[in-house]
Amino acid sequence: GDSVTQMEGPVTLSEEAFLTINCTYTATGYPSLFWYVQYPGEGLQLLLKATKADDKGSNKGFEATYRKETTSFHLEKGSVQVSDSAVYFCALSEKGAQKLVFGQGTRLTINP
Amino acid sequence: DGGITQSPKYLFRKEGQNVTLSCEQNLNHDAMYWYRQDPGQGLRLIYYSQIVNDFQKGDIAEGYSVSREKKESFPLTVTSAQKNPTAFYLCASSIDGDNTGELFFGEGSRLTVL
Numbered sequence: 001g002d003s004v005t006q007m008e009g010p011v012t013l014s015e016e017a018f019l020t021i022n023c024t025y026t027a028t029g030y031p032s033l034f035w036y037v038q039y040p041g042e043g044l045q046l047l048l049k050a051t052k053a054d055d056k057g058s059n060k061g062f063e064a065t066y067r068k069e070t071t072s073f074h075l076e077k078g079s080v081q082v083s084d085s086a087v088y089f090c091a092l093s094e095k096g097a098q099k100l101v102f103g104q105g106t107r108l109t110i111n112p
Numbered sequence: 113d114g115g116i117t118q119s120p121k122y123l124f125r126k127e128g129q130n131v132t133l134s135c136e137q138n139l140n141h142d143a144m145y146w147y148r149q150d151p152g153q154g155l156r157l158i159y160y161s162q163i164v165n166d167f168q169k170g171d172i173a174e175g176y177s178v179s180r181e182k183k184e185s186f187p188l189t190v191t192s193a194q195k196n197p198t199a200f201y202l203c204a205s206s207i208d209g210d211n212t213g214e215l216f217f218g219e220g221s222r223l224t225v226l
Contacts, residue, residue, distance in 0.1 A: 004154075036215075043116075043202055043217030044155075089154060098162065099145070099170065100215060104154040 002027045004103035012109045021075040023090035031092040033073040038087040118218035133188045133221045135203035142208045144186035149200040
């Protein structure tokens with residue numbers, strides 16, 4: 001079945017550091033890929049998405065590129081802020097599958 | 113404002129009791145979902161519904177039940193048959209079942225079994 005694997009956390013960085021959170025996936029078809037973010041005590045919010053190979057999703061300074069050849073969708077940000085501290089989830093959705101498959105989440109803490 | 117409202121935010125239950133978690137949305141979305149979140153395990157799908165009066169089991173439906181009598185409402189009952197019910201429960205919706213990537217989530221309900 002479909003699955004998503006994220007780098008294990010927690011990840012702790014200093015403010016203005018470069019961020020990468022790795023995400024790889026296994027899917028039978030050509031899924032859409034997503035990053036969701038969960039701030040403390042809240043539900044999840046869609047951060048960015050990509051629907052086909054080589055697409056780049058971007059939002060709030062975060063970027064991720066859909067790499068079909070490596071089945072990856074790594075999340076990057078050039079300069080993180082304390083306010084980026086949250087749990088980040090990579091997810092996929094196969095067309096017609098009617099549901100989202102999530103990775104285990106990566107907790108990110110940014111220190112001032 | 114449109115959104116998803118879950119209640120209660122915190123709930124304590126004794127072993128052997130059923131409990132119902134509420135989820136209401138005013139986004140006019142067709143599809144609704146219940147996920148369970150445990151530390152280090154991400155989100156796992158419990159049940160989902162694409163239209164009123166219809167729902168399907170997700171990956172971990174055992175010990176749970178749902179109903180979808182109204183488009184706006186998708187309550188989840190955690191029954192006494194659920195062996196490890198302590199968790200954070202998230203309700204979500206999407207415009208329709210084919211657009212499952214863009215889910216809108218509620219703020220969650222944290223259930224603790226004493």
